[in-house]
Amino acid sequence: MNIAHHEMSFWRRYIFSTDHKVIGFQYLITGLIMAAIGGYLAYVFRYNLAFPAESIPLFGSLGPKEYNAFITSHGAIMIFWVAMPLLLAALGNLLIPTMIGTDDMAFPTLNMLSYWFFFLSAIVLLLSFFVPSGPFDGGWTLYPPLSADAYINTEPDIWKSFMTGGTLIILALALEFVSMLMGGINFLVTTINKRAKGMTLLKMPIVVWFINFAVIDFMFSVGPIIAGAFMLLLDRVAGTGFFDAYRGGDPVLFQHMFWFFGHPEVYVLLFPSLGVIAEVISTFSRKALFGYKFIIKASLIAIVLSVVVWAHHQFIAGIDPRMATFFSIGTILISIPFAGIMLSYIATLWGGNIQLKVPMMWALGFIAIFLVGGLTGLYLGSDTFDIYVHDTSFVVAHFHYTLFPITFFGFFAAFYYWFPKFTGRMYNTVLAKIHFWFTFIFFQGFAFPIFFLGLDGQHRRINDYSAFDSLMSSWHISFRQFATISAIILILSQFIFLFNLLKSLRSGKKSEENPWKANTLEWQTTSPPPHGNFVKYPQVYRDPYDYGNPDMKEDYLPQNKVI
Amino acid sequence: MNRTITVRPGLRDIPQGRLGMWLLIAGELVIFGAAVVSYLLMRIRYPEWGEQAQYTSTALGALNTFVLLTSSFFVVKAHKASLAKDSKNVVRFLSLTLLCGLIFLIVKGIEYSTEISHGFTLRSPGLVDSGQGVASLFWMYYYLMTGLHGLHVLAGMIAIFVVMLQVRKGKYFHRVELAGMYWHMVDLIWIFLFPLLYILK
Numbered sequence: 213m214n215i216a217h218h219e220m221s222f223w224r225r226y227i228f229s230t231d232h233k234v235i236g237f238q239y240l241i242t243g244l245i246m247a248a249i250g251g252y253l254a255y256v257f258r259y260n261l262a263f264p265a266e267s268i269p270l271f272g273s274l275g276p277k278e279y280n281a282f283i284t285s286h287g288a289i290m291i292f293w294v295a296m297p298l299l300l301a302a303l304g305n306l307l308i309p310t311m312i313g314t315d316d317m318a319f320p321t322l323n324m325l326s327y328w329f330f331f332l333s334a335i336v337l338l339l340s341f342f343v344p345s346g347p348f349d350g351g352w353t354l355y356p357p358l359s360a361d362a363y364i365n366t367e368p369d370i371w372k373s374f375m376t377g378g379t380l381i382i383l384a385l386a387l388e389f390v391s392m393l394m395g396g397i398n399f400l401v402t403t404i405n406k407r408a409k410g411m412t413l414l415k416m417p418i419v420v421w422f423i424n425f426a427v428i429d430f431m432f433s434v435g436p437i438i439a440g441a442f443m444l445l446l447d448r449v450a451g452t453g454f455f456d457a458y459r460g461g462d463p464v465l466f467q468h469m470f471w472f473f474g475h476p477e478v479y480v481l482l483f484p485s486l487g488v489i490a491e492v493i494s495t496f497s498r499k500a501l502f503g504y505k506f507i508i509k510a511s512l513i514a515i516v517l518s519v520v521v522w523a524h525h526q527f528i529a530g531i532d533p534r535m536a537t538f539f540s541i542g543t544i545l546i547s548i549p550f551a552g553i554m555l556s557y558i559a560t561l562w563g564g565n566i567q568l569k570v571p572m573m574w575a576l577g578f579i580a581i582f583l584v585g586g587l588t589g590l591y592l593g594s595d596t597f598d599i600y601v602h603d604t605s606f607v608v609a610h611f612h613y614t615l616f617p618i619t620f621f622g623f624f625a626a627f628y629y630w631f632p633k634f635t636g637r638m639y640n641t642v643l644a645k646i647h648f649w650f651t652f653i654f655f656q657g658f659a660f661p662i663f664f665l666g667l668d669g670q671h672r673r674i675n676d677y678s679a680f681d682s683l684m685s686s687w688h689i690s691f692r693q694f695a696t697i698s699a700i701i702l703i704l705s706q707f708i709f710l711f712n713l714l715k716s717l718r719s720g721k722k723s724e725e726n727p728w729k730a731n732t733l734e735w736q737t738t739s740p741p742p743h744g745n746f747v748k749y750p751q752v753y754r755d756p757y758d759y760g761n762p763d764m765k766e767d768y769l770p771q772n773k774v775i
Numbered sequence: 776m777n778r779t780i781t782v783r784p785g786l787r788d789i790p791q792g793r794l795g796m797w798l799l800i801a802g803e804l805v806i807f808g809a810a811v812v813s814y815l816l817m818r819i820r821y822p823e824w825g826e827q828a829q830y831t832s833t834a835l836g837a838l839n840t841f842v843l844l845t846s847s848f849f850v851v852k853a854h855k856a857s858l859a860k861d862s863k864n865v866v867r868f869l870s871l872t873l874l875c876g877l878i879f880l881i882v883k884g885i886e887y888s889t890e891i892s893h894g895f896t897l898r899s900p901g902l903v904d905s906g907q908g909v910a911s912l913f914w915m916y917y918y919l920m921t922g923l924h925g926l927h928v929l930a931g932m933i934a935i936f937v938v939m940l941q942v943r944k945g946k947y948f949h950r951v952e953l954a955g956m957y958w959h960m961v962d963l964i965w966i967f968l969f970p971l972l973y974i975l976k
Contacts, residue, residue: 318791318795319791319795322795393799393802396798397795397798397799397802398795400794400798401791401794401795401798404789404794405789405791405794431798431801431802431805432801432805433805434802434805435802435804435805435806435807435808435809436805436806436809438806438809439806439807439809439810439813440809442919442923443919446897446915446919450897450898451897451898452897452898452915452919453898453908453911453912453915454912454915454916454919458908459903459908459909459911459912460817460821460908460909460911460912461912461915462817465813465816469809469813472809
């Protein structure tokens with residue numbers, strides 16, 4: 213087959229492309245732009261928390277309504293428009309076809325469509341910043357009644373209730389779910405159907421397993437929130453009362469629908485990230501991944517358990533205490549498979565020939581930070597403790613100790629690991645290491661003090677604590693300021709990454725085919741891979757982690773190498 | 776950059792389209808599952824919904840069930856014809872399927888207009904004003920579930936129409952099966968909705 217893709221127009225090739233690598237980059241760029249927006253919002257409201265009533269540089273003054281709108285948008289953007297595209301869509305698109313040794317996705321046109329739905333969803337969300345009511349300000353979890361009250365009972369004006377922040381964010385979420393469903397179906401079919409010859413399921417790299425696990429978890433949990441979003445939309449624009457207690461509706465029902473999806477969503481994001489860490493740790497320990505099959509079995513158990521933990525977000529929503537106990541047990545149980553996976557990673561490091569290259573630093577940083585997040589999760593999973601700290605900054609700190617390493621440490625590990633492969637250029641290692649240390653240290657500086665503030669009763673959705681004397685002692689104020697200054701440095705240090713990225717793209721050193729001496733298939737083609745990925749499609753002979761084989765001269769043995 | 780690809784990556788045994796369609800159906804069923812489970816929970820909480828359900832027309836619902844089941848029969852016939860690459864019969868049976876879909880929507884429209892004329896709407900202001908807010912919730916769920924299902928009937932009809940045009944030109948016979956799978960799912964969901972909303976009084 214003759215591929216003459218240079219004949220394609222610019223539009224077909226870079227904008228409405230059906231090539232999985234281009235689509236992967238589109239997701240990546242969109243995700244990074246959204247991350248910049250989300251980071252800017254975080255800067256504005258963190259500044260306001262530390263220095264209330266002061267004018268914020270690069271913004272101005274922030275009122276309570278905008279404060280609420282900004283925390284809402286920050287949460288929604290970072291989870292649905294940053295973590296989802298970066299971890300699931302971009303990594304899935306770039307890695308699945310190259311790692312299983314095939315030319316493209318199973319349904320390339322569907323793949324393109326899924327990106328453009330995602331793009332549309334981002335536009336709809338950003339549009340909410342420009343409607344008269346401003347962006348939605350009722351928290352990223354969209355709880356009714358705050359999210360259901362757009363309709364004015366007298367004269368229905370559908371257009372008016374349509375162009376509000378709340379309606380737009382619900383629409384944007386629905387579009388995003390549709391996009392990710394299309395992409396997810398594509399990932400699953402590609403993995404099941406298009407693996408290279410000889411690549412049995414148990415010879416797939418862990419990251420391919422994990423992206424597909426994420427998709428499965430997503431597909432089987434997203435239904436309720438789609439139905440819930442539809443009902444919420446009707447409540448807002450058609451005046452129904454699905455969540456209106458006066459007409460027999462039930463606001464807590466929406467919480468169930470949201471968290472039935474919302475909690476598995478955490479694992480949807482965690483799985484791709486854990487997969488990346490597995491690849492990186494095995495490669496740079498020059499050692500086979502410890503317990504490959506155990507990791508897969510543990511993940512399957514985690515997927516099953518992930519749908520019986522959701523109500524631990526609702527311990528104070530008036531649910532039955534017996535039900536709370538059930539969900540407490542589920543929540544604490546699910547930490548067992550993930551603890552097992554983390555221990556497998558640490559066992560992989562044990563006795564390995566560790567090379568502290570840049571991706572490895574991010575992987576180790578991931579483990580260090582995520583363990584704190586996981587351990588505080590055990591506290592919060594217990595209903596007795598959660599009732600005490602619910603809706604305080606303790607939860608915020610826990611959340612950032614889990615989601616920040618998942619989203620950013622996982623992503624940066626992947627970025628620095630596969631950048632030479634997909635761009636064909638090497639980045640500046642010194643800048644990358646500075647970027648790592650700044651991110652690692654100032655993340656701790658930002659999130660760790662918040663644990664103490666939360667334990668001392670600092671409620672999370674208040675823009676100015678000066679009305680609460682018990683939260684205004686000198687250590688409270690200085691902890692808040694310390695956290696904010698750390699957060700600002702954390703955000704600023706991402707410019708190192710941006711600079712490194714742009715500079716490396718322009719004038720980085722040309723990269724070899726296999727700079728890390730890794731085994732998986734994507735390293736066995738040129739950097740960057742050609743259109744169609746492989747000149748000759750590989751035949752797979754062995755599992756992906758055959759490092760340090762004593763019979764071989766070199767310490768690695770690619771999956772497709774004929775001995 | 777011209778490259779000659781010598782070996783195509785091997786496809787496994789499962790046809791891609793069928794696999795993708797099964798996954799799509801799985802995803803759709805979770806969405807409807809959520810609506811049905813919420814409805815059931817509410818139904819258990821509010822036994823008075825039985826009174827409202829008496830206003831739904833079991834006869835027309837049964838007629839629609841019959842129409843949808845018949846349409847599924849035609850889709851199976853169309854699939855059988857597509858295996859023999861008999862485009863004439865495929866088009867014939869798919870048109871009959873479309874006709875059944877259309878009858879379903881028309882009957883549904885008649886039901887809706889009767890119900891609306893009795894004051895049972897998305898908001899049912901009459902019920903709310905007379906203090907029967909809980910009763911109005913039944914109608915919200917009724918319109919939510921049948922409306923969502925109706926949209927799927929419409930989507931299925933569009934898919935079948937597109938496939939029919941393609942088959943008429945002698946192309947893409949395997950897509951008849953995919954459209955048929957989707958149509959069966961639409962049918963299956965109705966089989967659940969009919970007893971829940973019409974028979975259970």
